[in-house]
Amino acid sequence: MSLSTTPTAAEAELAVQARQAQAKSDGYWAGVFKRVRRDPVTIACGSILLLMLLAMIFAPLIAPHDPYQGSMIRRLRPIGTPGYPLGTDELGRDILTRLLYGGRLSWFMGITPVALAFVIGGTLGIVAGYVGGKVNMAIMRTTDVFYAFPSVLLAVAISGALGAGIENAILALTLVFIPQIIRVSESVTQGVRNLDFVDAARASGASGFTIVRVHVLGNVLGPIFVYATSLISVCMIIASGLSFLGLGTKPPEPEWGLMLNTLRTAIYVQPWVAVLPGVCIFVTSICFNLLSDGLRQAMDVKG
Amino acid sequence: MAFYLLRRILYAIPIALAVGFVCFMLVQIAPGDPINAIVPPDAPADVVEQVRKDYGLDKPLPVQFGLWLWKVVHGDLGRSLATGRPVWADLSTGIQNTLMLALCASALGFTLGCILGGLAGTFRGSFIDRAAVSTAVAGVSVPHYWLGMVLVVIFSVQLNWLPAMGAGPGGSADWSWDWEHVKHLILPAVTLSVIPMGIVTRTVRGIVAEIMNQEFITALRGKGLTRWGVFTHVVKNAAPNSLAVMGLQLGYLMGGSILVETVFSWPGTGLLLNSAIFQRDLPVLQGTILVLAMFFVTLNLIVDLMQTALDPRIKRA
Numbered sequence: 001m002s003l004s005t006t007p008t009a010a011e012a013e014l015a016v017q018a019r020q021a022q023a024k025s026d027g028y029w030a031g032v033f034k035r036v037r038r039d040p041v042t043i044a045c046g047s048i049l050l051l052m053l054l055a056m057i058f059a060p061l062i063a064p065h066d067p068y069q070g071s072m073i074r075r076l077r078p079i080g081t082p083g084y085p086l087g088t089d090e091l092g093r094d095i096l097t098r099l100l101y102g103g104r105l106s107w108f109m110g111i112t113p114v115a116l117a118f119v120i121g122g123t124l125g126i127v128a129g130y131v132g133g134k135v136n137m138a139i140m141r142t143t144d145v146f147y148a149f150p151s152v153l154l155a156v157a158i159s160g161a162l163g164a165g166i167e168n169a170i171l172a173l174t175l176v177f178i179p180q181i182i183r184v185s186e187s188v189t190q191g192v193r194n195l196d197f198v199d200a201a202r203a204s205g206a207s208g209f210t211i212v213r214v215h216v217l218g219n220v221l222g223p224i225f226v227y228a229t230s231l232i233s234v235c236m237i238i239a240s241g242l243s244f245l246g247l248g249t250k251p252p253e254p255e256w257g258l259m260l261n262t263l264r265t266a267i268y269v270q271p272w273v274a275v276l277p278g279v280c281i282f283v284t285s286i287c288f289n290l291l292s293d294g295l296r297q298a299m300d301v302k303g
Numbered sequence: 304m305a306f307y308l309l310r311r312i313l314y315a316i317p318i319a320l321a322v323g324f325v326c327f328m329l330v331q332i333a334p335g336d337p338i339n340a341i342v343p344p345d346a347p348a349d350v351v352e353q354v355r356k357d358y359g360l361d362k363p364l365p366v367q368f369g370l371w372l373w374k375v376v377h378g379d380l381g382r383s384l385a386t387g388r389p390v391w392a393d394l395s396t397g398i399q400n401t402l403m404l405a406l407c408a409s410a411l412g413f414t415l416g417c418i419l420g421g422l423a424g425t426f427r428g429s430f431i432d433r434a435a436v437s438t439a440v441a442g443v444s445v446p447h448y449w450l451g452m453v454l455v456v457i458f459s460v461q462l463n464w465l466p467a468m469g470a471g472p473g474g475s476a477d478w479s480w481d482w483e484h485v486k487h488l489i490l491p492a493v494t495l496s497v498i499p500m501g502i503v504t505r506t507v508r509g510i511v512a513e514i515m516n517q518e519f520i521t522a523l524r525g526k527g528l529t530r531w532g533v534f535t536h537v538v539k540n541a542a543p544n545s546l547a548v549m550g551l552q553l554g555y556l557m558g559g560s561i562l563v564e565t566v567f568s569w570p571g572t573g574l575l576l577n578s579a580i581f582q583r584d585l586p587v588l589q590g591t592i593l594v595l596a597m598f599f600v601t602l603n604l605i606v607d608l609m610q611t612a613l614d615p616r617i618k619r620a
Contacts, residue, residue: 278449
């Protein structure tokens with residue numbers, strides 16, 4: 001009896017080890033993907049965002065009307081008007097059409113500044129964290145100055161001084177987010193810099209650039225990226241806010257914040273039509289926020 | 304600790320100077336000649352030249368900054384291009400109105416955030432926790448200017464309970480604590496409070512959950528302390544960080560109230576900024592931003608100092 005059981009136990013042991021090795025070789029990203037797949041909230045938010053993105057890309061095919069073509073005889077129709085499912089705006093343009101087209105600019109202005117800040121701020125932060133010393137001093141103390149402004153105020157100040165326009169708004173927002181990303185990437189890089197494998201690489205004679213490229217980058221990009229995704233929601237709200245103030249997009253360009261602004265006068269006539277662009281901003285922003293939370297958990301990033 | 308406090312106060316000085324420099328540069332980066340920020344566009348050429356000399360705008364940039372700083376330190380923020388009045392005259396009433404709005408919104412947001420966050424942290428994983436976390440996510444994700452519009456639609460247009468704009472009957476900017484005025488404050492304050500509510504909820508939840516997991520809480524429970532007794536211990540440990548977060552939020556609200564003030568035509572700094580932007584009234588823009596940023600720098604300093612004083616565990620050197 002004992003002869004027959006012993007090999008089975010050993011086999012089982014081997015099988016367990018093999019499975020563990022298999023799981024390890026699956027790699028980090030497979031694990032992340034697996035965790036994301038099990039998270040219904042993240043999946044739902046990702047799907048909503050994907051759907052919105054597709055709707056915006058194919059807006060010319062889906063949209064029932066021309067986004068610029070107004071008409072004085074059908075101004076401010078209510079929701080559910082035949083042919084105009086979400087009503088018309090103060091110039092008689094179809095709201096559904098303008099929402100579909102408007103998302104393009106709103107998303108563009110919400111994502112571009114964060115992407116730019118991710119590249120610029122990430123680079124500066126990694127340099128500050130890895131090089132240290134005087135370079136760190138110079139970069140981090142400059143960052144402190146921009147931190148001394150509340151972000152909305154800084155964005156309004158810069159784009160207010162430069163004047164209205166999409167480029168100016170994007171420039172202002174990029175400047176708002178660079179310091180925030182620098183802070184995070186600097187502290188993450190400092191954490192990695194003192195780890196044993198970096199010391200080992202340095203001892204083996206690798207150059208600073210090689211160490212950063214091979215050993216540091218792979219370990220800091222994840223956390224910086226997750227942090228950057230959490231900024232998209234804020235960026236979208238502020239970007240639409242700038243347009244709402246008349247600082248971002250200029251009429252007649254469709255953009256959610258600007259639509260909200262021009263429809264503001266209509267809240268006594270068609271209140272529920274007037275608040276629709278805000279619903280779009282809200283849904284996008286909440287989905288990006290939850291998606292970022294899900295990514296943070298799946299990628300096991302602390303903080 | 305005294306050394307830390309001193310160093311922290313001294314460090315605020317270069318920051319304040321640098322913030323001043325950024326505000327000074329705002330006029331420089333504006334398209335066109337900075338002289339346009341001082342003289343009206345239809346002024347004759349010789350007057351423009353005279354003003355340029357008087358203001359030192361023919362001198363190099365660092366000298367100009369010095370001159371500008373000298374004036375600002377002496378309380379001279381220049382004159383508004385649109386009204387010709389000193390910038391500070393309009394700004395002082397604006398600041399009072401904004402500060403009152405921001406204080407009410409912070410108080411409301413902080414109270415709600417502490418209740419929600421405290422409950423969520425105590426009953427982690429429960430239905431209450433999920434509800435509180437969802438509310439917090441909604442609070443930080445909502446475009447608050449839109450929320451303001453929705454509240455106006457519901458409470459002013461549909462129900463006709465509360466006024467939609469202004470800070471008092473007849474559009475007066477003078478404040479007094481009677482119902483007619485408070486009525487005007489409710490909607491803007493509620494609108495502005497959702498952001499700190501969300502952030503405070505998240506923070507307090509994290510702090511409380513961490514404290515509840517610590518051994519001393521188990522020990523306190525083990526020795527038979529009542530729920531209320533344990534609660535006081537949790538509050539004492541959670542207070543310094545929560546208050547610090549709230550202090551910073553007050554600063555963000557002061558700077559970020561421009562959108563809500565625009566929605567409700569609240570006569571504060573935001574409305575001032577808004578009209579300054581549209582009239583290209585650069586002195587008003589510069590002055591308002593400078594004062595708000597300085598307020599934020601000071602608030603940051605106070606929060607840091609208070610946190611050190613409140614929390615004996617922080618021994619900074």
